[in-house]
Amino acid sequence: MNVLSGQLLDWVDERLHVRPLIEMARHKAVPVHRGSVFYYAGGVCLFLFILQVASGILLLMYYRVGADSSYESVRYISAKVSFGWLIRSVHSWGANIMIFFVLTHMFSVFLMKAFRNPRELTWMSGCVLLGLSMAFGFSGYLLPWNELAFFATKVGTDIIGQVPLVGHWMLKIVRGGDEVTGATLSRFFGLHVAVLPALLSVTIGLHLTFVQIQGMAEVREAKKTMPFFPNFFLRDAMLWLVVLNAVAILSVFFPWELGKKAEALSSAPAGIKPEWYFLSQYQFLKLLPPRILLIPGELWGIMVLGTTGGLLFLTPFWEKALPEERKEIVVRLLGWGGLAVLLAMTLWGYLS
Amino acid sequence: MRRVAMTVLLSMLTAGPAAAVQNQCAVCHATLGEKHQAILKAFDNDIHRERGLSCDSCHGGNPALDDAAAAMSPDAGFVGAPSKADMPKFCGKCHSNPAYMKKFNPSLPVDQELTYYTSVHGQRLKAGDAAVAACADCHIAHSIRPAKDPTSSVYVKNIPQTCGKCHSNVQLMAPYKIPTDQLAQYTSSVHGKALFEKGDTAAPVCTTCHGNHGAVPPGVENIGQVCGMCHVHNAEFFQSSPMAKPWAKRKFHMCATCHHEHDIQHPTAQLLSPDNGICMKCHSPSSPQIAVASAMQKKLESIEDAYQRAQKDILAAEEKGMDMAEARDLWDASRMAMYQSKTAIHHFSAASVAEVADPGIQNAEKADQAAKDAAADFQNRRIGLGVASLFITFLVVVIYLKIKDFESSQG
Amino acid sequence: MESMTRKRFLNLLLGGGVLGCLGSVIYPVLRYLLPPEQVEAEPDTLKAGTMKDFPIGASKIFKFGRQPVIVIRDVKGVFHALTATCTHLDCIVQYSKEADLIWCACHNGKYDLSGKNISGPPPRPLQAFTVSVKGEDVLVVRTA
Numbered sequence: 001m002n003v004l005s006g007q008l009l010d011w012v013d014e015r016l017h018v019r020p021l022i023e024m025a026r027h028k029a030v031p032v033h034r035g036s037v038f039y040y041a042g043g044v045c046l047f048l049f050i051l052q053v054a055s056g057i058l059l060l061m062y063y064r065v066g067a068d069s070s071y072e073s074v075r076y077i078s079a080k081v082s083f084g085w086l087i088r089s090v091h092s093w094g095a096n097i098m099i100f101f102v103l104t105h106m107f108s109v110f111l112m113k114a115f116r117n118p119r120e121l122t123w124m125s126g127c128v129l130l131g132l133s134m135a136f137g138f139s140g141y142l143l144p145w146n147e148l149a150f151f152a153t154k155v156g157t158d159i160i161g162q163v164p165l166v167g168h169w170m171l172k173i174v175r176g177g178d179e180v181t182g183a184t185l186s187r188f189f190g191l192h193v194a195v196l197p198a199l200l201s202v203t204i205g206l207h208l209t210f211v212q213i214q215g216m217a218e219v220r221e222a223k224k225t226m227p228f229f230p231n232f233f234l235r236d237a238m239l240w241l242v243v244l245n246a247v248a249i250l251s252v253f254f255p256w257e258l259g260k261k262a263e264a265l266s267s268a269p270a271g272i273k274p275e276w277y278f279l280s281q282y283q284f285l286k287l288l289p290p291r292i293l294l295i296p297g298e299l300w301g302i303m304v305l306g307t308t309g310g311l312l313f314l315t316p317f318w319e320k321a322l323p324e325e326r327k328e329i330v331v332r333l334l335g336w337g338g339l340a341v342l343l344a345m346t347l348w349g350y351l352s
Numbered sequence: 353m354r355r356v357a358m359t360v361l362l363s364m365l366t367a368g369p370a371a372a373v374q375n376q377c378a379v380c381h382a383t384l385g386e387k388h389q390a391i392l393k394a395f396d397n398d399i400h401r402e403r404g405l406s407c408d409s410c411h412g413g414n415p416a417l418d419d420a421a422a423a424m425s426p427d428a429g430f431v432g433a434p435s436k437a438d439m440p441k442f443c444g445k446c447h448s449n450p451a452y453m454k455k456f457n458p459s460l461p462v463d464q465e466l467t468y469y470t471s472v473h474g475q476r477l478k479a480g481d482a483a484v485a486a487c488a489d490c491h492i493a494h495s496i497r498p499a500k501d502p503t504s505s506v507y508v509k510n511i512p513q514t515c516g517k518c519h520s521n522v523q524l525m526a527p528y529k530i531p532t533d534q535l536a537q538y539t540s541s542v543h544g545k546a547l548f549e550k551g552d553t554a555a556p557v558c559t560t561c562h563g564n565h566g567a568v569p570p571g572v573e574n575i576g577q578v579c580g581m582c583h584v585h586n587a588e589f590f591q592s593s594p595m596a597k598p599w600a601k602r603k604f605h606m607c608a609t610c611h612h613e614h615d616i617q618h619p620t621a622q623l624l625s626p627d628n629g630i631c632m633k634c635h636s637p638s639s640p641q642i643a644v645a646s647a648m649q650k651k652l653e654s655i656e657d658a659y660q661r662a663q664k665d666i667l668a669a670e671e672k673g674m675d676m677a678e679a680r681d682l683w684d685a686s687r688m689a690m691y692q693s694k695t696a697i698h699h700f701s702a703a704s705v706a707e708v709a710d711p712g713i714q715n716a717e718k719a720d721q722a723a724k725d726a727a728a729d730f731q732n733r734r735i736g737l738g739v740a741s742l743f744i745t746f747l748v749v750v751i752y753l754k755i756k757d758f759e760s761s762q763g
Numbered sequence: 764m765e766s767m768t769r770k771r772f773l774n775l776l777l778g779g780g781v782l783g784c785l786g787s788v789i790y791p792v793l794r795y796l797l798p799p800e801q802v803e804a805e806p807d808t809l810k811a812g813t814m815k816d817f818p819i820g821a822s823k824i825f826k827f828g829r830q831p832v833i834v835i836r837d838v839k840g841v842f843h844a845l846t847a848t849c850t851h852l853d854c855i856v857q858y859s860k861e862a863d864l865i866w867c868a869c870h871n872g873k874y875d876l877s878g879k880n881i882s883g884p885p886p887r888p889l890q891a892f893t894v895s896v897k898g899e900d901v902l903v904v905r906t907a
Contacts, residue, residue, distance in 0.1 A: 058795055068905070072828070079675030080799045083791040086733075231759065238751050241784070245744045252737040255673050554851060554870070554884025582870040582883065677829055688855055691869060740787035747780030754773050761766070 028228035030216050038108035039216060039232075040239050041101050045129075047240040048098035049204065051247070052136075053197065055091040063143070065189040067182030070145035071261040078258060089251035095137055097247060099277045102133050110315065111335040113327075114217030120316035122210040125203055127313045132200045137275055139192040145185060150262030151272045153188075154180045159285065162298040181264070273349065280342050281305055283349030375415045376423055377407040394495040403456055410442070437477060439486040440465045467566035474566075483524065490514055506564075509547060511557040512538055534558075537615035556582065576606035583607075589698035619694065621656065624649035647702035655690050655709045658716035662686065665723035672730045679722035686716035811844070813899045822858035827903060831855060832892060834903060837876055838863050842894035844903045845878045850887040865889065 013019045030039060062081055064073040077084035106126060109115060115123035142153045157180065161171040176183030226232055274282050284305070288297030311318065322330055381388040395401050400409065408415045413430035417423040424430040434442035444465035446452050453462050464487075468474040473484045487493075490506060497504035505514045516535035518524050525532050538544045538558070546555035561570055561578045570578045580587030590596060590606055599606055610623065610630045623630050626637060626646040635641045662683050666676045689712020696705045809827050816823065817836040824833050824847050833847040835858045845865065849856050854869035864881070865874040872883035879888045893904040 058792065061796065075675070075677075079677065081795060082797065082799065083795040086791055087795055231755065231762075234751050234755050238748050241744050241748050241751075245741055248737055248740060252733050257673070552851075552884070554886065584871045585868050681826065681829070684853075691854065695868075736787075736791075740784075743780065743783030743787050747777075747784050750773065750776045750780045754777060757770065757773055 024212070025229055026227075028212075028215070029225035030228055030232045032224040032226050035108065035112055036226075038104070038112070040236060041105035041108055042211075043236045044101045044239060044243055045098060045105055046204070046208075047243065048094055048101060049200070051094045051244070052091065052098060055087050055094060056193070056197075058087045059091055060193065065143070065186060067145065067185060067262075070143060070185060071258075074144040074146075075258055078255075085255050086248075086251055089254075089256045090247055092256040093247050093250045093254075095140060096276070097243070099133055099137055102130050103277070106130060107335060107339055109217075111331070112217060113319070113331055115316045115319070116217075117316065117320065119210070119214050119217060122207060122214060123316055124313055125207040125210060127309075128203050129200065129207060131309075132196055132203060134277060136192065136196050136200070137277060139188040139196065141275060142180075142185060142188045143192060144258060145262050146259040147262050147266070147269055148259055148272065150180060150264075151268045152274050153184065154268075155272060155282075156274055156278065157184075159298065159302065162296060162302060164299065179264070276346060276350070279349035280345035283345045283352070286349075375406060376418045377411075377413070377415050379418070380420055391494050398494055398496050399498055400496065410445075436482045436484075436486050437480075439488060440468050440474070440477070443487045464565045467563075470566045470568070471563070472568050483527075485518060489518070508553045508557055509551075511559055512544070512547070515558045534614045537613075541614060541616045542618045543616060575608055579607040583695075585695045586698050589695065593698060593700045595700055621649045621652035624652070624697070641700075644700065644702050648697055648700075648705045651702065651705050651709045652693055652697070655686070655693055655713050655716065658713045658720065659683070659686050659690055662716045662720040662723065665720050665727065669723045669726040669730070672727065674726040674730055676723060676726065679719040679726070682715045682719035682722070686712045686719065688712070689715065808905070809903045811894075811901045811903050814896065814901065815899070817842070817901055820858075820860040822860075824855065825903070827892070827905070832903060833858065833865070834894065834901065835865070835876065841876075842896065842901065843876045844892040844894045845874075845889040846892075847889075849885060850880065850889065851884040856889070 009018070009022075030036070059077065062073055062077045062084065064070070074088065078088050079085075081087075109123065109126065138153075138156060142149045157171060157174050160174055161167045163170060172178065174184075174187070175181070176187045273279065285298055285301040288301050290297050292300050319327060319331065378392055382392060395407075406415065407413075408429075411431055411433070412428070413424045414428040415423065417428070422428065424432070431442075448462050448465045450462045453460055468486075469478060473486065476484045477486060492505050497507075499506045499508075501507060502509070504510065512535055519530075520532050520535045522532050539548065543555045543557075546552040547557065559567070560581075562568065576587050576590070587606070596606070599609070611617075611619065622628075624645040626632070626642050626649075629645060629649070631642060631645045635645075662679070666679050666683060669679075670676050689708055693705050693709040693712065696708050699705070809825060809832070811817075811823060811825055811834045817834070819836060819840055820838050822833055822835040824831055826832070831847040833845055833856060835843045835845075837843060837858075838860065847855050849867040849869065849872055851867065851870060851872050854867050856865050856867045856872075856874065858864075859866040862873075864876065865878075866872070867874075867883070867885070870884045872885040873881050874885065874889055875881050877888075878891045880886070895902050895904060
């Protein structure tokens with residue numbers, strides 16, 4: 001048995017030079033400290049992404065994009081195909097939980113200051129992954145072509161039109177016309193099943209490579225380490241299984257509803273709100289007055305949100321420029337403050 | 353150019369007050385107390401006013417004169433307010449004149465006066481009874497609105513109240529020795545509920561069966577015709593049934609004998625009961641006819657029962673989030689069959705009822721089975737989840753033990 | 764020695780757990796991939812039949828997705844397709860060849876062949892679909 005696997009390894013190594021990689025994995029270690037638990041968040045994101053790809057491919061077996069067929073085929077999946085309800089609910093719940101863990105991962109990395117030299121690229125690729133995940137959520141939300149999705153997309157894309165000069169053209173490009181129609185559906189579908197998966201896969205590949213090259217960020221107080229294989233890996237596996245079980249439980253007890261089919265001419269149902277991960281931004285835009293200093297409030301909003309995103313992306317660089325004695329306090333303030341603001345705005349948006 | 357504009361402006365200024373001064377009726381009557389003021393105010397919303405008519409159009413006289421005596425002299429054509437006996441003719445001046453009415457609404461009938469005199473109201477008026485209803489009792493004088501206007505006293509939803517104003521009045525009806533509970537009965541009937549509770553303006557009101565201007569109680573021989581206007585199959589089946597001839601001979605109302613008139617209730621299978629059903633009025637309990645009634649009752653009850661069971665189970669399954677679209681289609685089909693079975697009763701043949709009811713019962717049972725399957729499926733989902741959760745939890749525990757095991761050896 | 768048997772036992776359990784988990788994932792996936800017997804419902808076009816099924820004056824009621832639809836070939840030979848649910852109280856309407864109109868038996872509601880409610884209680888017209896004849900096939904198309 002051992003001889004056989006040894007020979008197989010030799011065969012592979014001769015062609016792909018995997019022994020250095022195995023050697024590296026053997027020596028890979030994870031720091032052990034109070035915040036170690038957050039090291040699992042990234043792994044869970046990876047697992048959920050794999051779950052999304054798998055359930056997404058399964059949904060593609062029956063989903064037919066089109067204003068006349070999207071809703072009908074999703075209905076067919078949830079009502080007629082055996083376990084179709086499960087696959088659809090797993091995909092929907094998985095998406096939400098994935099965004100949740102991506103955010104958890106980001107905040108923990110930020111607060112542990114793991115973005116510092118030499119991990120700037122890891123941080124930046126992570127920010128790209130967050131953006132791509134949200135784009136995934138936004139484009140996927142429309143695909144069942146139900147009333148709620150239709151109006152949420154209408155409101156969500158309206159904001160793009162506010163961008164000065166190019167806004168109208170951008171809106172046309174995103175919607176495939178002036179209004180949200182079957183053309184929008186086709187575009188979002190292409191984005192959701194071809195463009196975003198490709199981009200996300202490549203970015204995840206880069207992100208993981210960066211992590212492997214640099215190793216896990218060490219925290220000052222961490223004295224002990226734990227071998228990645230098998231100690232950390234098995235713990236990862238435990239958590240993945242727990243998350244899988246949670247998704248299954250949610251899918252069985254709270255199956256994702258389909259609602260009514262989208263009708264362009266029907267009036268918007270009351271209380272249309274975006275998905276929770278867009279709620280804080282939505283609430284922020286809603287709060288702005290129509291005009292500030294002659295410039296439309298929404299434009300200000302887009303500028304503020306854009307600048308925040310840009311600053312987040314460039315965290316490793318401006319943090320470095322801060323005076324040494326201020327670094328700790330500024331990161332803490334921004335991290336916890338940002339989290340608090342995000343939570344408060346989301347809650348506000350949810351309740352209002 | 354400027355001169356032309358000045359002239360136009362001037363003529364407008366002078367024409368304004370001149371037109372206002374013209375109607376002297378309003379000027380004087382506004383000073384004659386509340387009753388007159390109320391009439392003037394009400395008339396603002398009257399359809400006749402909207403169409404450009406004024407006081408003198410009906411009452412005659414010369415509204416341009418500010419001397420009351422001259423303005424309301426017979427020479428000026430003044431006719432005043434009509435007595436009840438003269439009212440049909442008073443309104444008929446215009447409404448019976450096709451040439452005149454064409455100017456306003458060419459499709460409006462002009463036979464109201466004529467048909468009014470065929471009604472019980474008209475006949476009595478002709479005979480000198482001034483207590484009966486004439487034009488202005490239903491179309492409230494000075495605030496007349498067309499029948500399609502929801503604020504009109506003769507709008508379909510307001511007709512029961514308009515007729516009830518007199519017909520529910522015990523004192524008014526006492527000399528005629530007719531009942532006064534029609535409005536109350538109608539309100540609680542299937543038709544009244546459709547009109548008042550469901551807002552179905554297609555539901556029949558007083559005038560649908562009795563006529564409006566020519567209102568009479570429908571005779572025994574044509575009551576079936578009246579009901580048959582809407583309940584086509586019921587009337588048709590009855591007329592071709594063995595019941596038709598003997599009923600006609602005995603002068604039974606073909607519908608009202610079982611269903612009553614004003615308090616028509618949603619019929620239930622109970623109506624056919626061999627214990628206290630309506631058939632027992634004539635047929636003896638041991639007769640073959642009662643056996644047929646009993647068989648029809650059983651069939652109706654079984655389709656109603658199957659239909660309700662399916663409904664309950666479908667709703668329960670939908671509450672659990674199951675898709676019941678197909679079961680609902682079957683259930684809809686069983687509802688149609690249920691209506692048809694109730695109609696088929698009027699063949700007075702158990703076989704005819706079974707013919708439409710049986711497929712309906714089958715559909716309802718299929719729908720019910722689908723709903724039960726869905727409920728079971730929902731249960732299976734939980735069992736499946738339980739099994740999967742068991743495996744996952746087991747693996748998690750084993751991995752945990754495994755970690756403990758080798759970490760203790762790692763030291 | 765004892766630790767070896769313990770290890771072996773644990774590995775056995777581990778294998779069992781992995782198999783159980785794989786099973787509970789693979790079983791629903793395989794069942795999902797097996798297509799259901801009823802092919803997908805709710806198409807945009809429905810084949811109502813062939814010309815043979817529709818002699819002059821014939822009518823048929825179909826399920827178009829969730830909706831019952833009546834397909835009529837009127838006395839002049841022209842095809843019509845309309846929702847078959849009466850707008851009054853949801854009874855199923857029928858085509859009356861003699862009167863060349865659509866009729867609801869429940870309360871004597873009548874519609875013309877374009878679906879317009881013309882007499883009786885119906886408050887609204889019936890919704891019309893497009894009928895196209897391709898060769899021998901009679902097709903009903905959902906109009907946007």
